[in-house]
């Protein structure tokens with residue numbers, strides 16, 4: 001029976017194996033939040049907190065048509081923004097943060113989104129995850145690994161971390177992954193979480209990663225992988241990853 005690596009396996013070696021397999025499975029990945037520039041991505045990412053990307057993408061066309069840049073959004077009527085983003089949930093806090101961050105962009109950054117982690121995380125409603133999303137996808141700057149609920153869950157199950165708090169997971173992944181993979185690694189894990197490794201019912205028996213996955217945290221034993229499976233990871237069409 002082929003041995004699957006357990007939590008004791010060298011994390012960097014395990015990370016290399018997982019990256020290789022994910023690149024084959026999901027060769028092309030893109031940000032799932034529709035946007036045309038850094039400002040739109042920043043707004044969409046703020047809206048994606050506790051909301052699906054699909055729902056955000058339904059809301060943002062009208063929002064961006066009405067407020068196409070930080071200057072217009074900074075002058076917006078709060079109640080109107082609340083109405084436009086209502087479907088994304090937590091609309092009052094999100095609307096307040098959007099107006100607040102637009103004002104800071106206008107007053108301190110000349111109406112542009114700064115390509116800087118500290119400047120981004122100083123904006124209202126913008127944490128490290130949102131800043132990494134914007135820097136990675138709008139500026140191609142690998143400032144960190146985006147850790148959302150899918151990334152957190154899969155990194156643990158795949159034996160890449162023994163922790164579940166996002167800040168630790170982010171640090172551990174950054175330590176074991178080559179920086180050139182930081183941006184797309186999150187997209188790929190998210191795609192795999194959506195397609196196969198769901199929170200409640202991971203489909204281990206059908207999972208191409210099964211030969212290298214210790215399935216950490218899952219109680220019931222999955223059926224042992226066939227030896228032939230180890231080389232049977234075949235490319236699939238590019239998947240869109242969720243960023244929140």
Ligand code: SF4
Pocket residue numbers: 157158196197198202203204205207208209210213214215216218
């Ligand atoms: S579906 Fe199962 S085998 Fe595949 S990555 Fe998730 S836990 Fe591992």
